[in-house]
Amino acid sequence: MSSEKTSNKYSRRDLLKMSAIAGVGVALGAGGFGAVTAMSDVLAQPSSKENKKINNDVIPFYGEHQAGIDTPQQDYMYIAALHLITDHKQEIIKLFKEWTNLSEALSKGSVKTASSSNDFLPPADTGESEDLTSSNLTITFGLGPTFFMKNGVDRFGIANQKPKYLKDIPLMPRDAIQEPFVEGDICIQVCADNQQVAFHAIRNLMKASNGVAEIAWMQSGFLNKADGKTPRNLFGFKDGTANPDNNDKKSLNEIVWADQDEPGWMKNGTYMAFRKILMTLEIWDRTSLKSQEDTFGRKKMSGAAYGRVNEHDSVDLSQLPANSHVRLAKESGQQIFRRAYSYTDGIDQTTGHMSAGLAFISFQKNPEVQLIPMLKKLSQVDLLNEYTKHIGSAMFAIPGGINQGEYLAKNLLES
Numbered sequence: 001m002s003s004e005k006t007s008n009k010y011s012r013r014d015l016l017k018m019s020a021i022a023g024v025g026v027a028l029g030a031g032g033f034g035a036v037t038a039m040s041d042v043l044a045q046p047s048s049k050e051n052k053k054i055n056n057d058v059i060p061f062y063g064e065h066q067a068g069i070d071t072p073q074q075d076y077m078y079i080a081a082l083h084l085i086t087d088h089k090q091e092i093i094k095l096f097k098e099w100t101n102l103s104e105a106l107s108k109g110s111v112k113t114a115s116s117s118n119d120f121l122p123p124a125d126t127g128e129s130e131d132l133t134s135s136n137l138t139i140t141f142g143l144g145p146t147f148f149m150k151n152g153v154d155r156f157g158i159a160n161q162k163p164k165y166l167k168d169i170p171l172m173p174r175d176a177i178q179e180p181f182v183e184g185d186i187c188i189q190v191c192a193d194n195q196q197v198a199f200h201a202i203r204n205l206m207k208a209s210n211g212v213a214e215i216a217w218m219q220s221g222f223l224n225k226a227d228g229k230t231p232r233n234l235f236g237f238k239d240g241t242a243n244p245d246n247n248d249k250k251s252l253n254e255i256v257w258a259d260q261d262e263p264g265w266m267k268n269g270t271y272m273a274f275r276k277i278l279m280t281l282e283i284w285d286r287t288s289l290k291s292q293e294d295t296f297g298r299k300k301m302s303g304a305a306y307g308r309v310n311e312h313d314s315v316d317l318s319q320l321p322a323n324s325h326v327r328l329a330k331e332s333g334q335q336i337f338r339r340a341y342s343y344t345d346g347i348d349q350t351t352g353h354m355s356a357g358l359a360f361i362s363f364q365k366n367p368e369v370q371l372i373p374m375l376k377k378l379s380q381v382d383l384l385n386e387y388t389k390h391i392g393s394a395m396f397a398i399p400g401g402i403n404q405g406e407y408l409a410k411n412l413l414e415s
């Protein structure tokens with residue numbers, strides 16, 4: 001999980017250079033909120049603390065693929081969906097440029113200060129990550145079906161660039177989707193090994209979108225990955241055992257990265273599926289160990305499939321209960337790349353039960369073939385359905401990664 005140890009050596013000159021690349025000055029907030037200094041402006045203002053941070057935990061924002069997909073999974077996640085409140089493509093381009101600069105800076109931990117050059121303006125940075133390192137922060141942007149076409153209107157003249165499989169996940173037999181956890185024009189997934197760093201990033205990205213987009217929903221998540229072991233979900237089972245190895249480029253090419261026949265801006269991109277799945281912990285906790293294990297077809301402590309000894313031993317489907325989760329998922333004959341997080345949302349006031357579950361996130365090149373039939377089968381007969389309820393659903397196209405000097409989804413917005 002760790003990257004090379006380097007000290008934070010951004011000089012005032014580096015910061016000035018970065019600011020020049022960013023090329024963004026002062027943005028005016030909408031709705032009478034007054035002027036606020038754009039975050040990228042702050043890069044030119046070295047903080048007194050800038051040399052005290054040791055950044056040995058940086059995942060580059062730029063690259064072939066967006067970070068936050070095949071990069072090692074961090075401990076904390078926020079995912080948010082936004083609705084655009086403008087019809088002007090130029091405003092989207094401006095926002096995406098600002099987000100690009102900001103994301104690069106946040107990923108490097110080089111947003112230095114919450115101070116402002118003008119004491120009569122709000123500080124550009126909200127400040128809560130001031131003394132913290134980047135904590136392997138990654139920021140991943142996605143575009144929902146309504147980014148391309150909303151209520152039959154091609155708002156930004158890019159409907160012909162819509163990726164092949166980008167559509168809402170169809171309603172499944174047992175779905176109990178609750179507002180507001182449906183779709184969104186844009187999604188931002190932020191992950192980091194420090195929750196405050198992750199929150200700071202998503203908060204400041206939201207802040208930068210003021211007047212152009214507004215938040216539709218947000219979900220936080222966490223994950224335990226002690227000693228390099230497979231993390232356990234809130235049912236206490238190892239979750240991720242059969243996931244493709246994130247370092248196995250061949251598998252990811254087959255499973256995750258978009259095909260050649262997609263629009264050019266999807267090259268090295270993928271599709272993200274999001275499902276918010278409530279797990280009824282109180283019922284599960286009163287369920288016998290045997291029934292719990294039958295639900296998955298794996299042993300709870302070892303994670304081994306039925307009839308096997310170790311977690312990663314091959315699965316003999318005939319040994320697993322007919323409607324067990326793993327058997328059904330495997331029988332679909334498809335693979336997806338899961339990057340899920342547990343969540344807790346306090347107590348459900350109507351039931352008095354815990355609001356907790358899985359923020360299920362998967363990446364795949366063809367959701368229509370890889371995901372939807374699997375989801376359908378699971379939603380019909382999975383033993384796990386006794387203990388779960390799908391309450392949120394969304395699909396996003398994830399543009400490919402970008403190089404320095406480019407901005408997010410440039411190839412799409414300038415097509």
Ligand SMILES: C=CC1=C(C)c2cc3[nH]c(cc4nc(cc5[nH]c(cc1n2)c(C)c5CCC(=O)O)C(CCC(=O)O)=C4C)c(C)c3C=C
Nearest residue numbers: 233237238239240241242243277326329330358374375388
């Ligand atoms: C549509 C896809 C899937 C949903 C939705 C889903 C929900 C879900 N899963 C668990 C817990 C486990 N899932 C496991 C394996 C597994 N799950 C899926 C797909 C979905 N899960 C797949 C493709 C697989 C791998 C199947 C295989 O090839 O072996 C496991 C076993 C360990 C593992 O491999 O990760 C667990 C445990 C929960 C709790 C949940 C919803 C709340």
Ligand SMILES: [Fe+2]
Nearest residue numbers: 239325326329
């Ligand atoms: Fe699963």
